[in-house]
Amino acid sequence: MPIIEASHLTKRFGKFTALDGVDLEVNEGEVYGFIGPNGAGKSTTIRILLGMIKATEGKARIFGKDVWADAVDIHKRIAYVPGDVNLWPNLTGGEVIDLFMTMNGSTNQAKREELIKKFNFDPTKKSRTYSKGNRQKVALIAAFAFDADLYILDEPTSGLDPLMENIFQECVLDAKRAGKSVLLSSHILSEVEKLCDRVGIIRHGKIIETGTLDELRHLTRTHLTIKTKEQLTSLNKLKGIHNLEEKDSELTFQVDTEEMDTVIRYIAEFGILKLESAPPTLEDLFMRHYLGTENSKEEGAL
CATH class of the missing domain: 3.30.70.260 (ACT domain)
Structure with a gap:
């Protein structure tokens, strides 16, 4: 059963077309990798799914509900981690985690403490003192402490060291084993390859390939x-x-x-x-698509 259904999503900002007819489907209990370089349209797609901006054309539904009209209801069942987390500077990390958990309706303090320990995080310091990696930890701990049905993760490991990336991957696999769905936007191909059941590659606002890793590897x-x-x-x-x-x-x-x-x-x-x-690796596929595109551009310019 599809948890996320997006059809022909188009988003224009003035004369610039950020998304051009994107189709996306994430099934129940699936980890879906959404990959592409910066500027390809990943975050714009996610902001539409979260009801933060409205699509110019096309439709998107989560849990069978319209992402724009029913955003409040949808958010009760999802956890979101952006690639650049901004926190209240005078609150401690622990206070921010508690605030996020309260907003999500989560009361699982045992899970909170387990994740703080796993991520080797000090929750007593003021948020203004945290590095980018520690700010990401705040969002990740709050997200995975919540028993969400869908996790939307937009470049979630940005700023994390390799050890913490492994902890993150464990959390995603735990969520999958619990039957949860995950939309993981990333440009770290090894991360996507380890975690994802299916992947979609977005380029210049268009989905150019989608399928399981085995289905895509015939192109590598x-x-x-x-x-x-x-x-x-x-x-x-x-x-x-x-x-x-x-x-x-x-x-x-x-x-x-x-x-x-x-x-x-x-x-x-x-x-x-x-x-x-x-x-063949996912990186081979990724580079083949993008290098092919750049070569085509250069040939056209000559």
């Missing part, structure tokens, strides 16, 4: 390192071969996944002594 390239008994010839003439290099009698290259079978059969004719394969 596998890295191979090989050594053969006989000299391998004409490999660069095969379809799907990229970035071919030779070093110390070994060849390294990338191969389009859909051409893998043909390439391996060809290499086998030369007698394989060594073959190392690195699986």
